[in-house]
Amino acid sequence: MDIKYVSFDIDGVLVNSENRLKLCLKSNNEVDWDCFLDCRKLFMDSPKTRNINLLKLLRSRGGFGIIIVTGRRESMRKCTIDQLRSFGVNEFEDLFMRPDDNTEPDPVYKSGMIKNLLRRYEILVHFDDNADTVSTLVNNGIDAVVIS
Numbered sequence: 001m002d003i004k005y006v007s008f009d010i011d012g013v014l015v016n017s018e019n020r021l022k023l024c025l026k027s028n029n030e031v032d033w034d035c036f037l038d039c040r041k042l043f044m045d046s047p048k049t050r051n052i053n054l055l056k057l058l059r060s061r062g063g064f065g066i067i068i069v070t071g072r073r074e075s076m077r078k079c080t081i082d083q084l085r086s087f088g089v090n091e092f093e094d095l096f097m098r099p100d101d102n103t104e105p106d107p108v109y110k111s112g113m114i115k116n117l118l119r120r121y122e123i124l125v126h127f128d129d130n131a132d133t134v135s136t137l138v139n140n141g142i143d144a145v146v147i148s
Contacts, residue, residue: 002122003063003064003065003122004064004065004122004123004124005064005065005066005067005093005121005122005123005124006055006058006064006065006066006067006123006124006125006126006127007066007067007068007069007114007117007123007125007126007127008051008055008066008067008068008069008126008127009068009069009070009071009110009126009127009128009129009130009133010068010070010072010080010084011070011071011072011129012048012128012129012130012148013048013051013127013128013129013147013148014047014048014051014052014055014068014084014087014089015045015046015047015048015083015084015087016045016046016047016048017036017044017045019044019045020036020041020042020044020045021036023035023041023044024036024041037072037073037076039076039078039079042079042080042083045083047087047088051127051147052087052088052089054127055089055092056088056091059091064124065093065121066091066092066093067092067093067094067095067096067117067121067123068084068092068094068095068096069096069110069113069114069117069126070095070096070097070098071098071106071109071110072097072098073097073098073099073100074097074098074099074100075100076097077095077097080095080097081095096113096117105132106130106132106133107130107132107133107135107136107137108136110126110128110133110136110137111133111136111137111140111142114126114137114142115140115142118142123142123143124143125143125144125145126142126143126144126145127144127145127147128144128145128146128147129146129147129148130146131146134146
C-alpha cells in the first residue's frame with residue numbers, strides 16, 4: 001500500500017506568529033516581509049498545540065506521511081527546523097520552502113508548489129490558515145482546509 005500524505009503550513013497553522021506579524025506591520029497595514037521573515041524574531045512565536053497534536057495524531061494513528069509547505073524563505077530553513085523541533089514537530093518527511101527570490105502571493109506560490117509535489121506525493125489534504133490559498137488550491141483540484 002502506498003503511503004498517503006497530509007501537508008501543513010507553518011505560520012498561523014503550526015505556529016502562532018501573531019506577535020511577530022504585529023511587530024512587522026507597516027503604517028498602511030501591509031506586512032514588512034523582511035521583518036516578518038527574520039529568524040531573529042522567531043522567539044516571539046508560540047506553538048499552536050491543537051494543530052501540532054492533529055499532525056502527531058495523523059502521523060501515529062493514520063500512518064500518514066507529513067510534509068510541510070510554507071511561504072517562509074529557503075534561507076530560513078535551519079531556524080525553521082529548530083523552531084519546529086522546539087515545538088515538538090519532529091517527524092515530517094520533508095519541508096518545502098519558498099525560494100528566496102520568489103515574491104509570488106501565497107496562493108500562487110503554494111498552488112504551484114503543491115501541484116509539483118503531487119507528482120511525487122499522494123497528498124490527501126493541505127491545512128492552511130489563508131482562506132485565499134485554500135480557495136486557490138481547491139479551485140485547482142487540490143483538497144485543502146482552512147485551519148487556525
